[in-house]
Amino acid sequence: MKHYNAPMCGIFGYVGTRKDSTKMAVDGLKSLEYRGYDSWGVAWKDGDHLSSQKEIGKISTVDGSKLSDNSSLVIGHTRWATHGGVTVENAHPQFNEEKTIAVVHNGIFENYQELRDELKAKGHVFTSETDTEVAPHLIEEYMKETQDFAQAVRLACKRFSGRYAIVAVYSKADTMVAARTGSPLIVGVEKEGSDVIGYFVASDTPAFMAHTRTVQYLDDGEMLVTNGKSILFSSIETGEEVAKREIEIEWSEERANKGNFEHYMLKEIMDQKESVAWAVNQNDDEIETVAQAIRDAKGTFLVGCGTAGKACMAAEYFFSVVSDRHVNFAPGSEFKLYHHFLKTESLLIVISQSGETADVLEAMNIAKSKGAKVLSIVNVKGSSIDRASDYTLHINAGPERAVASTKALTGQLAVLLLIAYALAGKLQEGKKLLLETAAQINDMLNPRYIDRLKQLADIIKQKEDLYIIGKSWNYPMALESAIKIQEVSYIHAEGFAAGELKHGPIALIEEGTPCIVLVGKDEVMPDILSNAVQLKARGGFIIGVSPEKNEIFDEWIKVPEAGAAQAIVNIIPIQVLAYFLAVQRGKDPDMPRNLAKSVTVK
Numbered sequence: 001m002k003h004y005n006a007p008m009c010g011i012f013g014y015v016g017t018r019k020d021s022t023k024m025a026v027d028g029l030k031s032l033e034y035r036g037y038d039s040w041g042v043a044w045k046d047g048d049h050l051s052s053q054k055e056i057g058k059i060s061t062v063d064g065s066k067l068s069d070n071s072s073l074v075i076g077h078t079r080w081a082t083h084g085g086v087t088v089e090n091a092h093p094q095f096n097e098e099k100t101i102a103v104v105h106n107g108i109f110e111n112y113q114e115l116r117d118e119l120k121a122k123g124h125v126f127t128s129e130t131d132t133e134v135a136p137h138l139i140e141e142y143m144k145e146t147q148d149f150a151q152a153v154r155l156a157c158k159r160f161s162g163r164y165a166i167v168a169v170y171s172k173a174d175t176m177v178a179a180r181t182g183s184p185l186i187v188g189v190e191k192e193g194s195d196v197i198g199y200f201v202a203s204d205t206p207a208f209m210a211h212t213r214t215v216q217y218l219d220d221g222e223m224l225v226t227n228g229k230s231i232l233f234s235s236i237e238t239g240e241e242v243a244k245r246e247i248e249i250e251w252s253e254e255r256a257n258k259g260n261f262e263h264y265m266l267k268e269i270m271d272q273k274e275s276v277a278w279a280v281n282q283n284d285d286e287i288e289t290v291a292q293a294i295r296d297a298k299g300t301f302l303v304g305c306g307t308a309g310k311a312c313m314a315a316e317y318f319f320s321v322v323s324d325r326h327v328n329f330a331p332g333s334e335f336k337l338y339h340h341f342l343k344t345e346s347l348l349i350v351i352s353q354s355g356e357t358a359d360v361l362e363a364m365n366i367a368k369s370k371g372a373k374v375l376s377i378v379n380v381k382g383s384s385i386d387r388a389s390d391y392t393l394h395i396n397a398g399p400e401r402a403v404a405s406t407k408a409l410t411g412q413l414a415v416l417l418l419i420a421y422a423l424a425g426k427l428q429e430g431k432k433l434l435l436e437t438a439a440q441i442n443d444m445l446n447p448r449y450i451d452r453l454k455q456l457a458d459i460i461k462q463k464e465d466l467y468i469i470g471k472s473w474n475y476p477m478a479l480e481s482a483i484k485i486q487e488v489s490y491i492h493a494e495g496f497a498a499g500e501l502k503h504g505p506i507a508l509i510e511e512g513t514p515c516i517v518l519v520g521k522d523e524v525m526p527d528i529l530s531n532a533v534q535l536k537a538r539g540g541f542i543i544g545v546s547p548e549k550n551e552i553f554d555e556w557i558k559v560p561e562a563g564a565a566q567a568i569v570n571i572i573p574i575q576v577l578a579y580f581l582a583v584q585r586g587k588d589p590d591m592p593r594n595l596a597k598s599v600t601v602k
């Protein structure tokens with residue numbers, strides 16, 4: 001079956017007293033563009049009808065004030081499609097035939113084919129290939145029964161299966177209706193004194209951070225209806241009202257913006273001058289509680305995806321070396337079969353920047369169904385993973401907007417290492433090491449260092465293959481280095497456990513093949529240097545990332561000596577190198593092809 005959908009997208013909605021809502025929508029969508037950037041669209045209430053603009057490509061250069069200067073109700077969307085054409089017809093909002101109902105959608109209606117057939121049989125005509133388009137048609141059908149827009153949206157939502165978030169508007173009502181099951185939607189409350197003057201809904205907070213930092217969270221299975229002055233939250237299933245708290249978010253707009261940097265990726269790499277220290281700044285009692293939970297657990301599992309998964313792998317080494325404890329890592333998508341080992345006394349530690357990754361949420365559900373406890377280490381406060389966990393530690397990295405994860409990884413590593421030290425009864429020692437490391441990172445990321453990496457990128461940018469090796473905690477960092485280089489520069493990069501080379505991969509090395517060797521001043525240093533010699537003997541161009549110079553290095557990238565925190569410092573120059581490889585190959589590092597920031601589908 002063909003499957004057309006828009007699984008990782010950015011949603012924005014506003015209703016209130018402002019008249020420049022299309023400008024706010026376009027600006028808000030620009031900050032959500034990391035979630036999807038193949039097409040965009042906006043629909044706004046224009047008197048008693050809906051006007052819209054949809055286009056293919058990025059929204060970055062669009063001026064939203066040109067769309068309308070007199071609308072107070074708007075919805076908008078940036079799309080990222082895994083299947084189906086990138087066309088104006090497939091861009092959101094999607095409409096019913098009369099264009100009286102508009103819907104933006106993130107996620108998948110898994111039963112859309114069946115609903116589409118049912119609606120076609122009733123005479124509805126479809127103009128796109130999306131699953132989303134069933135929503136406005138289905139809502140129109142229910143309007144015939146109830147006359148009430150919010151009620152019609154609720155009845156339509158009860159028919160959808162899958163994980164989704166939608167926002168819908170109707171040309172004859174001054175209200176916005178939103179619902180979610182699985183995909184994030186956050187409400188922003190704009191106030192003048194104590195009076196509410198507008199409500200925002202968005203997939204992520206930076207979309208409305210310029211206007212308000214007061215938020216309310218819509219949870220799975222809930223919907224809301226708002227006219228810009230008041231808001232009503234209710235259960236999709238029963239229609240019963242749900243009470244919500246207002247929460248103030250702490251991240252400042254400045255921390256979410258690019259500042260003077262050309263790209264978010266470089267800005268976020270440079271944020272690591274401070275963000276490692278922000279991650280270390282945890283409450284001692286909370287870290288000790290978590291350490292105790294690990295001691296008490298009968299089996300601890302670490303779960304994460306992609307880069308966060310590499311943090312988990314590094315933590316296996318932290319726990320083994322620092323605290324003599326065995327923990328098991330599985331990528332979120334592979335966790336399902338581990339359920340045989342789960343008991344009520346098991347502990348699942350999940351790592352996620354966004355807190356919205358579907359594979360991780362599924363692993364949590366599996367663990368919870370067995371009665372196990374879940375500890376999460378997340379960046380985005382109030383995210384689905386954060387709220388569904390028994391304990392959460394935040395890495396406090398501030399918004400990470402570039403698709404490639406950088407500062408979130410080092411924050412995750414710092415918190416995991418802190419826990420390992422706490423488990424060994426040495427929390428203060430761990431804190432001291434990490435704060436010293438944070439200061440060393442601050443020194444390391446100076447303009448001369450960055451320029452040195454820029455020059456190195458220039459030397460290797462034409463190469464089509466690149467290999468990275470590491471041992472111990474530098475092995476997951478070798479895997480992570482490969483992810484970073486692949487995703488932004490599109491160079492074929494692969495990471496290996498250094499000792500595995502001689503079992504096969506060494507056959508790939510030719511004269512001049514760049515080989516990055518991640519080294520620490522530790523017990524495995526002689527071994528990895530001897531593996532590097534083997535690469536050099538086959539013609540490898542050896543780039544040593546190491547606290548110490550060595551004659552086998554063709555290029556030496558100096559890193560501070562950081563003991564058990566070596567993985568944190570060693571990955572940073574590779575992030576910078578990946579960034580310059582992308583830029584020098586003419587690629588946009590912030591928006592790599594085929595990828596989106598939050599992976600909210602399985």
Ligand code: F6R
Binds near residue numbers: 354597
């Ligand atoms: C790569 C990258 C991804 C994410 C992964 C998990 O640079 O960012 O591999 O690490 O998709 O995302 P989170 O951490 O949001 O769960």
